Amino acid sequence: MNRFFLGFVALLVLGQPLLPEFTVTLLNYIGLYALVALGLVLLTGIGGLTSFGQAAFVGVGAYATAYLTTVHGVSPWGTLIVGMAVTTGISLFLGFITLRLSGHFLPLGTIAWGISLYFLFGNLEPLGGHTGVAGIPPINLFGIELKSGRTLYYLIWAVLLSAIVTTQHMLDSREGRAMRSLRSATMSEAMGINTTWYKMVIFMMAAQFACVSGWMYAHLQRFVNPTPFGLHIGIEYLFMAVVGGVANVWGAVLGATLVTLLKQWLQDWLPALLGKAGNFEVVVFGLMMIYVLHRAREGLWPILLRLIPQKRQGRVIEAAEPLPRRSMPEAGSIVLDVQKVTKRFGGLVANNNMSLHVKAGEILALIGPNGAGKSTMFNCISGVNPPTQGEIRFLGDRVEGTESREIARRGMSRTFQHVRLNATMSVLENVAIGAHLRGHKNFIQSAWRMDRTEERRILGEAARQLERCGLSEHLNDTAGSLALGKQRLVEIARALCADPCLLLLDEPAAGLRHLEKQALADLLRKLRAEGMAILLVEHDMDFVMGLADRVTVMEFGEFLAEGPPEEVQRNPKVLEAYLGGVE
Amino acid sequence: MDFQIHLLLIQDGVTNGAIYALLSLALVLVFAVTRVIFIPQGEFVAYGALTLAAIQAGKAPPTVWFLVALGAAAAGADIWQAVRESRGSRIPAILGINLGLPLALAGILQVAPLATLPLVVQVILTLLVVVPLGPMIYRLAYQPVAEATVLLLLIVSVAVHLALLGLGLFFFGAEGTRTPSFTDGSLSIGPATFQYQSLWIIGITVLLIVGLFAFFERTLYGKALRATAINRTGAKLMGISTDMAGKLSFALAALVGAFSGVLVSPVTTIYYDTGFLMGLKGFVGAIIGGLASYPIASLGAVMVGLLESYSSFWASAYKEVIVFTLIIPVLVWRSLTTHHVEEEEH
Incomplete structure (x- = not known):
C-alpha cells in the first residue's frame, strides 16, 4: 500500500466533518458513480468489452432493496444479497447469449437490456410505476442507523476503496493476467485460458459493482424511480470511465469526479446561457468524449500521473518451491x-x-x-x-x-509465427501466462490475496524459464520494448512455462x-x-x-x-x- | 379480435416495419463498410422530420446553421490536413464544398417562400440540409480513428448520439410535430382500407431498396463500397479511398435516415428524441441479420414492426420491452450455432 493511497484515505476520513453538507452529498454521488465506473474500467479497459446497461444493474440493486424493504420488511442486508443474486442471474444470462459472439454483441445486447428494464420499472404496478417507491428505511450497521448522508458517506467510500483495492489485487495475479490477455484470444486459448469464462467473470463483477452502488443509492435517497436507471445514464457511466481512463482503476474515480462536477456546473450554466431549459450538458459530454477518444485514448488518469514523478521499481523474485512437473512420456x-x-x-x-x-x-x-x-x-x-x-x-x-x-x-504448448505478446505487460508477466494451467486459485482468492504462495511459485517458474532463454536482464521490461527476435524468445519461455x-x-x-x-x-x-x-x-x-x-x-x-x-x-x-x- | 383489427394492426406493423427496414439497411451498410455501429442513425430521422416541419412552417430550419458550423469545422480539419501534406491547391475546393454550398443553401432558405413551395421542393430542401451532415460527421468524428477497434468506434457513436440528441433539443425544442400527408385519405378495397401515406411509405421503401441494390450492383462507387466492406486493405491497394467510402456510406445512411423521417412524420408525431428508439428498432432488425445480411435484416425489421403493433394492442405499456426482448432468442440461436474464437483486432 503506497503513501498516496493512505494519504487519500486519511483525507477522506478526517476531512469529512469539516466539509459543508453540499460537498459531502457531492462526494457521496461521486463514490456511487465511481463504483459503477470501476466495473466499466474492468470491462472496457481490461476485457475489451463494454456495456451501456450498467445503469440498469444499478436499478436492479436499488429496486430490489426498495421493494423488499418497504413491502416485505426485509432487512437491507438481506435485500443486498437478493439484489446481487438477481444481478448474477441476469449477467450470466446476458453473457451466455452474447459473449461467444463477436465483441460488439454484448454492448448491443446491453442497450436492449437497458431500455427494456427501464420501461419495465416504469410500468410494473408493484414497483410504483413512473412515480417510484418512497419510504425506504436506512441501513443499520452494527446498531448505528445510517440515516444521514454524512454517515452513509463512510460506508460508500469504504465499499468503493475496498472494491478498488481488491480489483487491483485481482489484476495482479494469475487470474488478472488471464483477464488482461483476453484481447488476444487465440494466444490465450492456446495457453489454456477459457476466454469466454473470463469475459463472463468480468461482466459479472462489473454488474455486481453496479448493483451494490444501486443498493447504497436507494438507502441514500430513501426513494427510487426509474429515471436514474435509463440507457442515457448507462452511457454517462461509460463516459466517466472513458474520460477518467479505462486502463487504470483510479481512472474510474477521476472520471466520476470530473463528470459529476462538470454536470453540476453545466446544468446550472448552459440553460441560462442558451436561454432554454433542457439537458444540454449531453452535447458537451458527447463532444468531450469524442475529443478524449481522438487525442487521449487512455483517458486523463495517465496524463495526471505524468505530473507526479514516479519511481519504477521492478518486481523482485522471491524464493519459492518449484511448481510440480508433469511426467514425460517414455x-x-x-x-x-x-x-x-x-x-x-x-x-x-x-x-x-x-x-x-x-x-x-x-x-x-x-x-x-x-x-x-x-x-x-x-x-x-x-x-x-x-x-x-x-x-x-x-x-x-x-x-x-x-x-x-x-x-x-x-x-502441448506452442509459439506463434506472428508474435502474440501483451505489449504493455512486463516480460515476466507475459511468460507467467504460460503457467496458467499450473495454478488453481480463483479470482475471489486472488482478490483477497489468498494466492500469494502459488503466485510466488508461478513467478519463480516464469523467471526460471526466462533465465533458460537468456532473458534474465529483461524481466521487468515491457514486452513491447524488446526487439522482435527477443520477443520470439519470450514466446518460447512462455511456452516452456506450461511444462x-x-x-x-x-x-x-x-x-x-x-x-x-x-x-x-x-x-x-x-x-x-x-x-x-x-x-x-x-x-x-x-x-x-x-x-x-x-x-x-x-x-x-x-x-x-x-x-x-x-x-x-x-x-x-x-x-x-x-x-x-x-x- | 376480428378481421378488421388484424388488418389494421398488420397495416400499421408493415408501415412501421418498412421504416425500420430502411434504417436497418443503412445500419448494415455503415457497419460493413466502416465497422461503425451507427447509433446516431435515429437522430437523422428526427432531424429530417423536424427540418421538414420547420420548412413547412415557413421558417428557415435551425439545422442549416448546424450544417454551416459543421462545414466550417470539416473545412478546418481538411485544410489543416492539406497544409500538412503541402497540397495547398486543394484549399479553394475544400472551402467551396464544405462552407460555400451550405452558406448558399442557408441563403436560399432565408429568402425563399418556404411555406408555399410544393411538397417535393420542401422535401428536397430538407434532404439538402440533413444529408450532408452524415459525411461531415464521418469526417470529424470517425475518420481520425477509422482504423481503431469496433469497440472504440462504438463508443464514438454513442458520444455522437449524445451530442446530436442534445443539439436536437436545442434546435427544435421539446415539442413534437407532425407534417401533412403526401396524399390525404385512404383507399378501400373490399373490406380493407389502406391509408395513402402507408402506401407511400411501403412503396418508397421498396423503391429505395431497389435503388440501393442497383447502386451496389451497377455503379462503380457502389462496387467500391462493396470492395471496402469485404477487405479494407485490399480496397485501399486497389486505389479506393477508404475515407471516400466512409463518407459515401454515411451520406447514404443520412439520406435513408432523413427520408425515413420525412416519410414517417405524417403518421407519427416526431419529437427530438423519437428517432433514437426508431433507430434501435432498426438495429434489432440488423442484429437478426447478424449485421451482415441485407434481406434478413429487412425481414427482421418488418417482424419488429408487426410485433410492435400487436403488442401495442395487447400490452401497450410493455410494447418496448417486448420488442427489445425479441433479440434474445436471436442472440441465443446465434450463440449456439457459432463456433469460432473471436480474433483480436490490432
Whole structure:
C-alpha cells in the first residue's frame, strides 16, 4: 500500500466533518458513480468489452432493496444479497447469449437490456410505476442507523476503496493476467485460458459493482424511480470511465469526479446561457468524449500521473518451491501422430493428406517453401483451426476438434509465427501466462490475496524459464520494448512455462543474431535430452540441419519427403522444390 | 379480435416495419463498410422530420446553421490536413464544398417562400440540409480513428448520439410535430382500407431498396463500397479511398435516415428524441441479420414492426420491452450455432 493511497484515505476520513453538507452529498454521488465506473474500467479497459446497461444493474440493486424493504420488511442486508443474486442471474444470462459472439454483441445486447428494464420499472404496478417507491428505511450497521448522508458517506467510500483495492489485487495475479490477455484470444486459448469464462467473470463483477452502488443509492435517497436507471445514464457511466481512463482503476474515480462536477456546473450554466431549459450538458459530454477518444485514448488518469514523478521499481523474485512437473512420456514413444490430415478453407486446400509424427526426445523440423501450409498444419495440431479430414493423435488420444485449451492442458504448448505478446505487460508477466494451467486459485482468492504462495511459485517458474532463454536482464521490461527476435524468445519461455511434453515452435530463429541462434539451439538440445518432443517450422536451413533429428518437407500443402537432414538435403524432389526444376 | 383489427394492426406493423427496414439497411451498410455501429442513425430521422416541419412552417430550419458550423469545422480539419501534406491547391475546393454550398443553401432558405413551395421542393430542401451532415460527421468524428477497434468506434457513436440528441433539443425544442400527408385519405378495397401515406411509405421503401441494390450492383462507387466492406486493405491497394467510402456510406445512411423521417412524420408525431428508439428498432432488425445480411435484416425489421403493433394492442405499456426482448432468442440461436474464437483486432 503506497503513501498516496493512505494519504487519500486519511483525507477522506478526517476531512469529512469539516466539509459543508453540499460537498459531502457531492462526494457521496461521486463514490456511487465511481463504483459503477470501476466495473466499466474492468470491462472496457481490461476485457475489451463494454456495456451501456450498467445503469440498469444499478436499478436492479436499488429496486430490489426498495421493494423488499418497504413491502416485505426485509432487512437491507438481506435485500443486498437478493439484489446481487438477481444481478448474477441476469449477467450470466446476458453473457451466455452474447459473449461467444463477436465483441460488439454484448454492448448491443446491453442497450436492449437497458431500455427494456427501464420501461419495465416504469410500468410494473408493484414497483410504483413512473412515480417510484418512497419510504425506504436506512441501513443499520452494527446498531448505528445510517440515516444521514454524512454517515452513509463512510460506508460508500469504504465499499468503493475496498472494491478498488481488491480489483487491483485481482489484476495482479494469475487470474488478472488471464483477464488482461483476453484481447488476444487465440494466444490465450492456446495457453489454456477459457476466454469466454473470463469475459463472463468480468461482466459479472462489473454488474455486481453496479448493483451494490444501486443498493447504497436507494438507502441514500430513501426513494427510487426509474429515471436514474435509463440507457442515457448507462452511457454517462461509460463516459466517466472513458474520460477518467479505462486502463487504470483510479481512472474510474477521476472520471466520476470530473463528470459529476462538470454536470453540476453545466446544468446550472448552459440553460441560462442558451436561454432554454433542457439537458444540454449531453452535447458537451458527447463532444468531450469524442475529443478524449481522438487525442487521449487512455483517458486523463495517465496524463495526471505524468505530473507526479514516479519511481519504477521492478518486481523482485522471491524464493519459492518449484511448481510440480508433469511426467514425460517414455523416450522414443510417439507423442504426436498426424495421419492424412486435410484442411480446406472453402475451395482452397491448404493441407492435403498430410502425415507426420514426432517422438519423445526428438526434434522434427517441418520445412517447405512459403505458402506450403506449415502454419496451417500447426493450427490444426494445436486446435486453433480443426482439420477438415484426417486423424491427429496426441499421447495416443484423438485430438482433432478438441479445443486448443484442452490440448494445452494435455501437455502441448506452442509459439506463434506472428508474435502474440501483451505489449504493455512486463516480460515476466507475459511468460507467467504460460503457467496458467499450473495454478488453481480463483479470482475471489486472488482478490483477497489468498494466492500469494502459488503466485510466488508461478513467478519463480516464469523467471526460471526466462533465465533458460537468456532473458534474465529483461524481466521487468515491457514486452513491447524488446526487439522482435527477443520477443520470439519470450514466446518460447512462455511456452516452456506450461511444462509441455510437446513443443511447437513456429519460426523461432527468425530475427535472432548468430550467437542468439546458437544459444537457442543449445536450449532446444537440452530440452530434447530431457525427453521433450519438439516440432519446429523454420526457414534457416543451417539452423535446422544442424539441430533436427528428422526433417519433413511440405510443398503445396502436401507431403514431399521425410528423413534425416543429410538425406533430405540430397533428395532431388526437395532440391527441385527449393531451387526450381531444370526444364 | 376480428378481421378488421388484424388488418389494421398488420397495416400499421408493415408501415412501421418498412421504416425500420430502411434504417436497418443503412445500419448494415455503415457497419460493413466502416465497422461503425451507427447509433446516431435515429437522430437523422428526427432531424429530417423536424427540418421538414420547420420548412413547412415557413421558417428557415435551425439545422442549416448546424450544417454551416459543421462545414466550417470539416473545412478546418481538411485544410489543416492539406497544409500538412503541402497540397495547398486543394484549399479553394475544400472551402467551396464544405462552407460555400451550405452558406448558399442557408441563403436560399432565408429568402425563399418556404411555406408555399410544393411538397417535393420542401422535401428536397430538407434532404439538402440533413444529408450532408452524415459525411461531415464521418469526417470529424470517425475518420481520425477509422482504423481503431469496433469497440472504440462504438463508443464514438454513442458520444455522437449524445451530442446530436442534445443539439436536437436545442434546435427544435421539446415539442413534437407532425407534417401533412403526401396524399390525404385512404383507399378501400373490399373490406380493407389502406391509408395513402402507408402506401407511400411501403412503396418508397421498396423503391429505395431497389435503388440501393442497383447502386451496389451497377455503379462503380457502389462496387467500391462493396470492395471496402469485404477487405479494407485490399480496397485501399486497389486505389479506393477508404475515407471516400466512409463518407459515401454515411451520406447514404443520412439520406435513408432523413427520408425515413420525412416519410414517417405524417403518421407519427416526431419529437427530438423519437428517432433514437426508431433507430434501435432498426438495429434489432440488423442484429437478426447478424449485421451482415441485407434481406434478413429487412425481414427482421418488418417482424419488429408487426410485433410492435400487436403488442401495442395487447400490452401497450410493455410494447418496448417486448420488442427489445425479441433479440434474445436471436442472440441465443446465434450463440449456439457459432463456433469460432473471436480474433483480436490490432
